[in-house]
Amino acid sequence: MELSGKMREYWVANLKLLIGCLVVWFIASYLFGIILVEPLNAIQIGGYKLGFWFAQQGSIYTFLVLIFFYAWRMNKLDRQYDVHED
Amino acid sequence: MDLETLTWIVVGATFALYIGIAIWSRASSTGEFYVAGKGVHPVANGMATAADWMSAASFISMAGLIAFNGYDASVYLMGWTGGYVLLAMLLAPYLRKYGKFTVPEFIGERYYSQTARIVAVICLIVASITYVIGQMKGIGVAFSRFLEVDYNTGLYSGMAIVFIYAVLGGMKGITYTQIAQYVVLIFAYTVPAIFISLHLTGNPVPQLGLGSTVADGTYLLDKLDGVLVELGFAQYTIMKGTTLNMVLLTLSLMIGTAGLPHVIVRFFTVPSVRGARASAGWALFFIAILYTTAPAVGAMSFFNLVNTVQPGEIGAADGNMVYEERPQWFKNWETTGLLAYEDKNGDGRIQYYNEKNAEFAQKAEEEFGWQGNEMVKVDRDIMVLANPEIANLPNWVIALVVAGGLAAALSTAAGLLMAISSAVSHDLLKGVFKPGISEKQELMAARIAMAGAILVAGWLGLHPPGFAAQVVALAFGLAAASLFPALIMGIFNKRLNSTGAITGMLVGLFSTLIYIFWFKGWFFIPGTEMMANNADNWFLGIQPESFGAVGALLNFITAWVVSKVTTPPPDHIQHLVEDIRVPHQRNA
Numbered sequence: 003m004e005l006s007g008k009m010r011e012y013w014v015a016n017l018k019l020l021i022g023c024l025v026v027w028f029i030a031s032y033l034f035g036i037i038l039v040e041p042l043n044a045i046q047i048g049g050y051k052l053g054f055w056f057a058q059q060g061s062i063y064t065f066l067v068l069i070f071f072y073a074w075r076m077n078k079l080d081r082q083y084d085v086h087e088d
Numbered sequence: 089m090d091l092e093t094l095t096w097i098v099v100g101a102t103f104a105l106y107i108g109i110a111i112w113s114r115a116s117s118t119g120e121f122y123v124a125g126k127g128v129h130p131v132a133n134g135m136a137t138a139a140d141w142m143s144a145a146s147f148i149s150m151a152g153l154i155a156f157n158g159y160d161a162s163v164y165l166m167g168w169t170g171g172y173v174l175l176a177m178l179l180a181p182y183l184r185k186y187g188k189f190t191v192p193e194f195i196g197e198r199y200y201s202q203t204a205r206i207v208a209v210i211c212l213i214v215a216s217i218t219y220v221i222g223q224m225k226g227i228g229v230a231f232s233r234f235l236e237v238d239y240n241t242g243l244y245s246g247m248a249i250v251f252i253y254a255v256l257g258g259m260k261g262i263t264y265t266q267i268a269q270y271v272v273l274i275f276a277y278t279v280p281a282i283f284i285s286l287h288l289t290g291n292p293v294p295q296l297g298l299g300s301t302v303a304d305g306t307y308l309l310d311k312l313d314g315v316l317v318e319l320g321f322a323q324y325t326i327m328k329g330t331t332l333n334m335v336l337l338t339l340s341l342m343i344g345t346a347g348l349p350h351v352i353v354r355f356f357t358v359p360s361v362r363g364a365r366a367s368a369g370w371a372l373f374f375i376a377i378l379y380t381t382a383p384a385v386g387a388m389s390f391f392n393l394v395n396t397v398q399p400g401e402i403g404a405a406d407g408n409m410v411y412e413e414r415p416q417w418f419k420n421w422e423t424t425g426l427l428a429y430e431d432k433n434g435d436g437r438i439q440y441y442n443e444k445n446a447e448f449a450q451k452a453e454e455e456f457g458w459q460g461n462e463m464v465k466v467d468r469d470i471m472v473l474a475n476p477e478i479a480n481l482p483n484w485v486i487a488l489v490v491a492g493g494l495a496a497a498l499s500t501a502a503g504l505l506m507a508i509s510s511a512v513s514h515d516l517l518k519g520v521f522k523p524g525i526s527e528k529q530e531l532m533a534a535r536i537a538m539a540g541a542i543l544v545a546g547w548l549g550l551h552p553p554g555f556a557a558q559v560v561a562l563a564f565g566l567a568a569a570s571l572f573p574a575l576i577m578g579i580f581n582k583r584l585n586s587t588g589a590i591t592g593m594l595v596g597l598f599s600t601l602i603y604i605f606w607f608k609g610w611f612f613i614p615g616t617e618m619m620a621n622n623a624d625n626w627f628l629g630i631q632p633e634s635f636g637a638v639g640a641l642l643n644f645i646t647a648w649v650v651s652k653v654t655t656p657p658p659d660h661i662q663h664l665v666e667d668i669r670v671p672h673q674r675n676a
Contacts, residue, residue, distance in 0.1 A: 013669055020177050027173045031166045036334045039159075039327060049299040049307030054325045057162035058154075058383040059295060062169045062376050069176040069369035076181075077362055080671055087360045087672045 012083040016076065023072050030056060030064035091483045095234050098487040099494060102272055103249055106265045106498070110253030113261045118531050121258030122189040122510050123356040128263055130363040134370025136263045137354045139270035139495070140503035141168075141345075141371070142378060143219075144226030147273055147496035152468025154386030158324035161386070163334050167341025169372060169379055174346040176368030180355040182579045184364035185668045189356065191349040191507075191571065192515040198578040199586040200661055202520055207593050209511045211570040212349045215563045216504045217548070219348075223501035224549025227494060233424060234490045240550060246498060247546040254502050255538050262502045263357060269495035274377055276492025279485055280475045281381045284388050287479055294384035302391075312391050318402050319394070319441040320448030324387065333634050340636030344564030347572030350507035361671035389471040392478050397440045397463065403456045408437035417477035421470055428465035438462050505545060509537035562604060565632075569596035569639025577647055582665045584647060585657045592647025600639035604632045 034042060035057035042053030050059075080086035115121040128136070146168070154161040186194055192212060196205025224243060231242020253261040278294075285297030289308060302308050313323040322328050345351065354371075355364045396415065400407035411429060421427040429438060435457070443449045443461040452458040473493075476485045513534040518525060525533070570593045577584045577592075605611065607621040619625040621632065630638065656662075667673065 009666070009670060009673075016669075023173070023177060027170065031170050031338065032335055035162060035166055036327075036331060036338065043325070047299070049301060049309050051309070051325055054159055054162075054309070055299070057159060058165055059298075059380055061166050062372075062380055065169055065173050066369065066372050066376055068173055069372055070366075072177055073362075073365035073369055076365055080362070084674060085670045085672050087362060 008083060009085075012079065012085060015079055015083075019072065019075055019079070023068050026064065026068055031061040035061050089483070091486060092234075092236060094483050095487040095490050098484065098491045099235065102268075102491045102495065105268055106249060107252055109264045109268060110256050110261045113257045113264045115256070115258040115260045115531075118189070118514075118527050118534065120260045121531055121534050122514060123353070124258075124260040124263045126187075126357060126359055128357040128359075130358050130367035131370050132267055133263070133354060133358050133363075133367045134372075135270045135374050136266035136357075137351065137367070137371035138374035138378075139266040139273065139499035140354055141351055141375060141500070142273065142496055143500040144223055144230075144493060144497035146378065146382075147277065147493050148226065148469050148472050151382045151385040151389065152471035154383050155390035155471045156468055157328075158322070158387075159326055160328050160334070161383075163337045163341065165379055165383065167338045168345060169375060170338070171342040171345025172368055172372040172375070174342060175351070175355070176365055176372075178576055178579070179346060179352060180364040180368050181361045181671070182668045183352060183575070184355055184358060185361050185671060186664075187356075190510050190514050191352050191575070192511055193519065195571075195574055195578065195589070196515070196519065198661065198664065199574075199584075199589045200657065201586040201590065204574075204586055204590050204593070205515055205519060207590060207597075208571060208574070209515050211566055211593070211597060212511050213508055215348065215566045215571075216350060216508050217545070219563045220501055220504040220508075220545045221548045221552055223497045223504070224545050225552055226497035227501070228549060230490060230493050230497065243546060243549050246494070246501075247542055250498060250502050250505065251539065251542050254505055254542065255535050258534065258538070259353075259357060259506055262499075262506055265502070266499045269499040270374060272488075272495040273492040273499075274374070276485075276488040276495075277378055277385075277472075278381055280479060280481055280489065281385050283481055283485075284392070284475060284479045285384060288388050288391065294381045294388075298384040298387055308391065309387065312387060312394075315391075315394055315398070319398070320445035320452070321442045330629060332629060333631050336630060336634035336637045340568050340634055340640075341564055343572045343640055344566075344568035344636055347567035347570075347575065348563070349511075349567075349571065350503040352575075353507060353510075354503070385475065386471055389475050389478065393466070393470075394440065396478075397438045403452075408439055410437050412436065414438070415478075417474050420477065421474055426465070426467035426470050426473075427463070430462055430464045432462050433457055433459035440466075501545065505538060505541045508541045509534060512537040512541070562601075565600045565604060565636035565639060566597060568636035569600040569643055573640050573643040573647065577644070579665065579668065581648070581651075582662050583656055584651045585654055587654045588647040588649075588651030591650045592643040595646040596639045596643030599642050600635055603627070603635045603639070607632045 034053065039053035039057060043051035045052040047055060119125050150164060153164060183194060188194065192205045192208035195208040196202060227246035228239040228243040231237050231245060232239040253265050281294045282292050285294040286292045288302055289297040289300040291297040291300045298308060300308060302311055309325055313325055316324055355367060358364050358367050397409050398407060399409060411431065418427065439458045439461065440463040441452060441461055473489065476489060513530060517533050518530050573596060574589050574593050606618045609616040623629055
């Protein structure tokens, strides 16, 4: 059984969403939290230096939002391609 | 009521609760024993995963780790949470769709090879056993420190509790006790945190308090940076390590998290693919409550400690606390040996500063008459354990912290033991050696394997090998370098065959093992290291703890190249991969 065109489309849509999410994942943690931490620390939000905030708070909030966003979009995609469970 | 009686009552009540749950949730089939009958609600599974994941170290040691390392400890915060993004998107939904019982089972079937399955079992057992030793030690220590029973008795009590609910209920019993344990541990962690934040900054939300001002109107973090620099330390909020090591360590911890079998298998227990995705989000939600609070607890309790010791101006004759006038909590922790003072300059006052900073130490000696750092021991665990006393909270909060630490250790130990015992009974016995046994026999074997795993873990807790402290790096390195790539490629690369996967896993496993042993000694035996463990000798400046990510990369490359030059997997395996990528295939 070769994967039907529609299923391949579904998989490609999933991969696109996945890559988008992982780019955000990388930016919020590695880029803002580590690589660019020094320049970002020049910006102060309340008592937090921004780079430090991303490393100890912001990255975790971003991860959380990302997972629920991904789950929501995938559930929509499942319905769209009629592959949802019941 | 005195503290010890109160602690007995609180700990006793939580234990009675766990046993009650065990009796209520007995397992009657292998499906219930291995994956709780796949009937756990995604939110409930998220909570159980959070308790499973957050160990004694997360509960007791992490805030202290942050306190003494400041910004650099961010690698643990990001590393131990970011892995859930990978789990939610790259692993959990597909492995749930596959829908069997264990992680090695997937690897064995996907790579149509008993060898692959056995290699996966070995990686799983090594990673899980090293990890469980720390939990057993945590249980023994909690008992001996707070309940005045000796370490061994404490350990036996912990083993007995796990024995009752894990042998009786398997994954089902473990799941429901983990939910109760989560509630206990998160309550015990956040209550003191709220009070300390309120006390220092006037803001009851620790995550906001950390960014607020203290009594004199300056920001807490700025003030902490300032005081630390004046005492010869590095600033709290700046990077002390190298960017490369921070990136690699964070990555190793993230993919290690996503590759740890006891975490992955929790997503086998939800009813659907949709549930697996949501459940990963809920798991991170429950974890994030503790992980975003910990930086506040770390910074605030450290700030309290420094200010207690140095209430006045630095260098002034009366700037330091008089030892005889130290607060009660200071005395309490001195008796445990976690806090120790030595009056080096004989002035009866306490000086705490960075004596390793030669320039500052010289200045302090010449100008202030300081003869060295007098807080000769400040154990990092104090930051959580002494917190309620420093904040003057009632005794029941202290008792709760003890119960919380025990809950964290027990829940993680049970999850690890579950992964070990199902690898033995399901993968080795049923999968490889005696495929013919009936379900009833397998269920019995699973219970015996669980009992055996508890005894082995208990024995290791009684005779902890000298390397116990270093094994976390090993557990994560191995999970990252061996299991994670094999799982990911099993799902995302249809063309990957068994030869590629097995060579990849072995290359990842051994490159990481050898790199760690090279600098830390073979099997951590002191004196057998091949080179001194310092930045000059490290390959490209990569510290051994960070190597898991490199091992994973080597695994990916090897597997891909070997697969390219060997025969592709048979058709039915490619169909299996296509099938797990789709939640529910309607007849096309």
